[in-house]
Amino acid sequence: MKTSAFAFFLTAVSLGLLSCTGGEQQRLDLSEAVLLVSPQMNASVRETAQTILVEEVSKRTGIPLELGSGWESSTRIALVLAGEDRLFGKAVPTRMDADAPELKKEGYRIFHESDANGNTLWVIGADTRGLLYGIGKFLRTAQLAEGKIALDAGFAFSESPEYPLRGHQFGYRNTANSWDAWTVEQFDQHFREQVLFGANAFENIPFQQKAASPHFKVDPQLMEVELSKICDKYDADYWVWTPAPRDLSVPGAHQEGLEKQRDFYARCPRLNAVFVPGGDPGENHPAELIPYLEDLSKALREFHPEAGVWVSLQGFNKEKISYFFDYLEKNSPDWLRGVVYGPSSPPIALERELLPEKYLHRFYPDITHTVRCHYPVENWDQAFALTLGREPCNPQPQMYTRLFQQDSPHTDGFITYSDGTHDDMNKVVWSQLGFDSTKEPQSIVKEYTRFFFGAEVAEDAARGILALEENWDGPILDNPSIENTLNLWKRLETAHPELGENWRWQQLVMRAYYDAYIKKRLDFEKGLEAEAYAILETAPTLGAEQAMSDALQHLRKAETEPVARELKERVEFYCEKLFQSVGAQTSVEKYQASGAERGAILDFIDYPLNNLWWLEDEFEKVLLLDSEAERLARLDFIRTYEDPxxxxxxxxxxxxxxxxxxxxxxxxxxxxxxxxxxxxxxxxxxxxxxxxxxxxxxxxxxxxxxxxxxxxxxxxxxxxxxxxxxxxxxxxxxxxxxxxxxxxxxxxxxxxxxxxxxxxxxxxxxxxxxxxxxxxxxx
Known part of the structure; x- marks a missing residue:
């Protein structure tokens, strides 16, 4: 006689497998679940999958999931690949529908099944990657807290990626504002986390010199191979960004570049693609670049037969663009895998239209910079541009969702341009939209905060991240979000000291303090400038020289009587924490950032937000004028510059x-x-x-x-x-x-x-x- 569903429900509740209170959703308690991993999997795949799940659950709950080899336990988490019909003697639930996501490349299905023998959370991957993405969905969705693993009873979710290529650039080089300080273990963990959010490719920038960065903990020639090994471990594509020699017309440059590349190819256990930018840098004419790329592809196939060569048309003028596409049309080379669209390439839709169908079109979107870039911040106040600069912590889930939906349809996927940890939220947004471009940014952010900060704080932290993006919308002095955002993050900071060593948390809290400090400064310093112009208005009485002296003394109150120093101190506190935790270099002098544009936000935190420096220089010129009448006339022009x-x-x-x-x-x-x-x-x-x-x-x-x-x-x-x-x-x-x-x-x-x-x-x-x-x- 079969046990009815209702009878099982009563049994499950009595055993504590399902629980609910009041109107809450029934919960599936997995705290004592046994992990069942299919023995039919490749040994390395099995080892990677179970290690990720066991380690990531243990970090968040303290629970060491036990491996099982049978169905004796009443609660199980089962990891299998699609096509496997049985797991330790039990039939694997399968769907024969051809549209089932778990039957498509990189797809997965995760769902709760209950029967008379207990509860099973199935994670079924179409392949290795699909299995890892299914594990990622579980970790991003489950309630994981000390001593607790829970999920909504009846949970069911499946998906396969909309875009086949979903990756990020991680150049181990000096110009990155943090990665050059990383160890192999840090890269391993970070790549794992990116994979769990849907990434399937990572792009390095090899051929760096050991002395290039004071932060290198590993010889870059060794690290470029270690990154290849990590990609192999997580079954992610390993790409490299390798510009051609600056001038291929120089005798010997072509062969020299090939020999350097061949040595690198031979050392990498995994290499899937080589991307050669046509410009930025490079600047070679396609007449010389194309033969180089063809020879490069031959060398690449010697060591990695399935790998492909890619090129971008960055910086190409009309003549170069015509030459390149005429070549493809006439020769249809098989050695070229595809074209990469990046900043300063031809318009993305036009490039796709001109590109023959046989070639893939990869996107190279800049998600790391805020100004002088591919996707500048929209409606950004100058005070932020002057102080936060080009590489600040920049979570912009709403903006990048719009831009993804605008430009990605012209491509077969992406590897984003990134140069540090500051854009971490943006990477996750792109990875998730690569799976499903209709996902709401709010839901992506919520999974991010749940995964990295925990279920208890996820809702509030997600609101905090979205609020940081609102801080950047429009004139600072008209934006009430800035104070509200700081208050929210201060409450979270106080309520969750256990997150104080989490680098993602550190940079978000730091940004809230930074934004609020800049608003206080801007309000104060604009007021000082207005008052200084009132002083200049009295110049006919005071005399030009005295009026200028008094005006400058008043303006310099920004230095002698600074405002909101407690906010600045918190920024400095978190910048130090970030340097210690993740190698973030927020100052050239203090933390040896490679340059002022490379995340050095501390070096600009007190940049004048009024025209103090201009006025100092103008006053010097006024003093050189021949007469008092000329000096007074010039001062009148200066003070009414913006008031005609x-x-x-x-x-x-x-x-x-x-x-x-x-x-x-x-x-x-x-x-x-x-x-x-x-x-x-x-x-x-x-x-x-x-x-x-x-x-x-x-x-x-x-x-x-x-x-x-x-x-x-x-x-x-x-x-x-x-x-x-x-x-x-x-x-x-x-x-x-x-x-x-x-x-x-x-x-x-x-x-x-x-x-x-x-x-x-x-x-x-x-x-x-x-x-x-x-x-x-x-x-």
Whole structure:
């Protein structure tokens, strides 16, 4: 006589296998579960899978899962591969549907089965990778706490990846802001964690010199092989990013590059792909690059017959692009596996369209940088750009979800560009979207916090990560999220001291303090600048020299009477913790970061957030003027720079609080990078757009106006569609172009300003024309 489901339910509850209180979801208690791993698996696969599950569960619960070889226990966790029909004599539940995810490459199924003999949590992988992804889903979903392993009763989930390639670059090199301080064991754990979130590829940057980084704990020539071994252990593809010699036209360069590569190929136990960027760096013409790539593929196949060569068209001009695709069309080479789309490549949709179908198209998205990059932060306040710089802790799950959904459909998958631990959340977002591009960022973040911080704190920590992204949206002084975010993280920091040594926790808490400190400073220092201009207004009475001296003394209160020092101290505290825990180099001087742009946020935490440095330099120039009248006139211009008077308008083009600018910045709140980031130009001069648009609705239709433009190079200005002729046309920084605007062009008081883009494709973007400030001045 069969035991009814209801009878089993009563039995299970009485044995404590299922539990619930009140209206809570029934829970499956796996705290005493026995781990059953199929003996039919390859021995190394079996060892890796059971080791991961046992170790990761033990870390979170203190429970050492015991291995079993039968069904005597009433609760089990069973690991099998699809196609296996029995596990220790018991039939494996199988689905014959061809669309079942666990029957597709890298897919898996995880579900709770209950019967008269107890409860089994099945993890069925289509293959080795699928099994590891199933384990990852369990670890990201289960409630794992001290002495406790639980899951919703009846839990069932299955998926297979939407994109076949899902990876991240981990260059063991000096320019990475943390990895150059890592051991082999740290890389092993980190790669494991990335795999458990869905990654299947890792890309190294070999051929680094031992003396290149003061942080290297392992000779990079040895580490590049160790990373290959780790990839083999977790069945992940091992890629390498290896630019060609800078100039392949130099005699011997071609052969020299090949010999260097061959030696490396011979040393790697696993190597799946070699990516040679066409530019950034490289800059070789495809006429010379293509023969090099073909020879490279021959050498690669000698040691790794299934591996492929990839190339990007980064920095290619129209002639190079045409040459490359004409070659593919005429020759259809089998030695080329695919093309990589990266920053400065042709438009992603066009590249896919031009690429013959036989070749794969890999994405190389930059998820690590905030400015001067592929995906700059949208609507970022300049104060953050100046202080947090290019590589801060940057969890942006919502933004990267949008960008993934926008660009990835043109590709066969991705290996992201990363240069440190600061973008850890972003890597997980991309890996998970690679499985299912419709996943909600909130759910991905919640699994991240549950996995790394525990079920108890997961909800609040997920809200905290999403709040950090909100901190960066728009003008700082208008953003209440910043204080709320800090309060949330401070509560979590106090409530969960056990997470204090977790590096992911450390960098998130640090960011909350950093953001709040910058807001306090910005409010204080903008106020000081406004008060300094009030002092300059008294210059006709005080005298120019005394007014300047008093104004500077007032501005320097930011140094002599600093605000919110307790917030800065917490940032410094966590930066030290991060250096100790994960080698994060947040300062060039203190932690030997490789450069000011490489995560050195401590070096800019007190960067002036007003025009102190510019004013110091301008005042020196004022003192050199011949007469007091000239000095007073110049001071009046300086103090009213952003205040052109009633009925007139001024816009700092790329400021997050610009009133009339209707275009988006070309590169977030970018700024001119010079002198290792110590730029003494006006803050507005450091911001720019190449061809901004502006709109006004409040002009007086009976008045003439003067449009003044500051920037660099050309400014081909149109007013309501008509090109205007300049009466003044200076091209240098902090010089001016002036365009009379007759009232006949604004009969309804409305004005739209635009700029034609000059033909400057031959120039690097840093030398191209841009606009920084625009005035519309009533005459």
């Amino acid at each position: 008077g009633e009925g007139s308008f001024y816009d700092n083009i790329s400021s997050a609080d610009a009133k009339h600018v209707t275009s988006k910045t070309d590169d977030a709140i970018d700024f001119l990078w010079e002198n290792n980031g110590i730029n003494r130009k006006r803050l507005s001069t450091q911001l720019f757009q190449f061809t901004p648009t502006l709109a006004y609705s409040e002009l007086n239709p009976t008045s003439d106006y003067l449009i003044r433009v500051s920037g660099y190079g050309e400014a081909l200005l149109r007013a309501n569609g008509q090109r205007l002729t300049a009466t003044k046309y200076e091209k240098g920084y902090e010089e001016f172009k002036e365009f009379p605007l007759p009232k006949e062009l604004i009969p309804d008081g409305k004005l739209e300003i635009s700029f034609d883009k000059p033909d400057e494709e031959h120039l690097n973007w840093r030398q191209q024309s841009r606009v920084t400030d625009v005035w519309v001045i009533k005459q």
